[in-house]
Amino acid sequence: MKRTCPVGYKLIHGVVVVDPDESTLVKKMYEMCISGKSLKQIADVMEPYFDDVVINKPKIARILSDRRYLGDELFEGIIDEDTFYKANSLKSGRATSPANPDKAEILGLRISVRCPVCGSRMKRFHVEKRKKQYWKCTEAVCKKTVYINDSDMIEQLKDVMYELTAIPYVASNDYIQKSINSAMLEKNIIEQISSQTFDKNTIKERILELSEMLYMDIPNTGFVKMKIASSLNEYNEDQYLKTINEIGSKIEFGEDNTVSLVLRDGCRYVRKEHHADRREDNIVYRSYEANC
Known part of the structure; x- marks a missing residue:
C-alpha cells in the first residue's frame, strides 16, 4: 500500500x-x-x-x-x-555540506523554475562558504534574485504534494467523451467501406473529420488531467520529485519566498503560512490555495 x-x-x-x-x-x-x-x-x-x-x-x-x-x-x-x-x-x-553541492536533492527537478517578475527561467546557485542557496533570473534585464534554501523549497513542495494526494484529484471526462466520438466515427467509416456501396467523397470527408478529431485529442485538457490523476494515485513520498516532474509544468516563486507548483493542466498550487504573532515564528497556521 x-x-x-x-x-x-x-x-x-x-x-x-x-x-x-x-x-x-x-x-x-x-x-x-x-x-x-x-x-x-x-x-x-x-x-x-x-x-x-x-x-x-x-x-x-x-x-x-x-x-x-x-x-x-x-x-x-x-x-x-x-x-x-x-x-x-x-x-x-x-x-x-555534501562534497559535491551539484548533487543536491533539489537538482532532481526536471521542470523549470520561473522568475516571479518576468517569468523567465531561474538558475540555482550554491554558496559553499555559507551553506546557502539562492535562485537568480537568467534574463539579463531582470536578474531577480530569490534567497531560499533547498530545505525550505523542498518542504513547501512536499506539503503541496501532500495536499494534492490527500484530496482526490478529479479528472475531466472531456477526453473520454471525445475518444468515444472518434472511435464511433472510425467504426462508421469501416462499416461503410465494408458495405461496398459507399460514396468516395463522403468517405473522404469523414476520414478528414476523423483525422481532425484524433489531432484534437492529443492536447486535450481532459487527457492531461487523467495523466495527472494516474501519477497522483501512484504517489510515493520518497519519490516526490519523480511525481512533480510528471505532473508539473513549472515552479514559480511568490511573495515571502512561497513556492507554487503549476500543474500541466494549468492549475497552480501554493502553501500559505499565516503567523498568529510575527514575533513568534513557531506559531504557524498553514492553508493551501489552488488557482485553475
Missing part, C-alpha cells in the same frame, strides 16, 4: 490521524538526535521498523526538520516545541 501521510500519521476515511506505533518511533528519532546520535546511526536503528518507506540519512533529516510534527490544522502535534528546536539545533550543528 502506498504511503500518503508523513511518518507518524495515517489516513482513515480521509482524515489524518496519529499512528500510535509510528509516532512513538518519530519521538525516538528526536530523542536519539538530542542524545548525540548521527543521522546514519538513527537511520540504521529505525530502518527495520518500516516496510513501506525508505529510512535513510536524508529521510531522517527531513523528519527532524518537518514542522508538521509540531501540529497544525491538518496534523495533530507529535513533538513539543522544545524537543523540535533542540533537535534541529543539534542536527544543524553536526550537519556537513
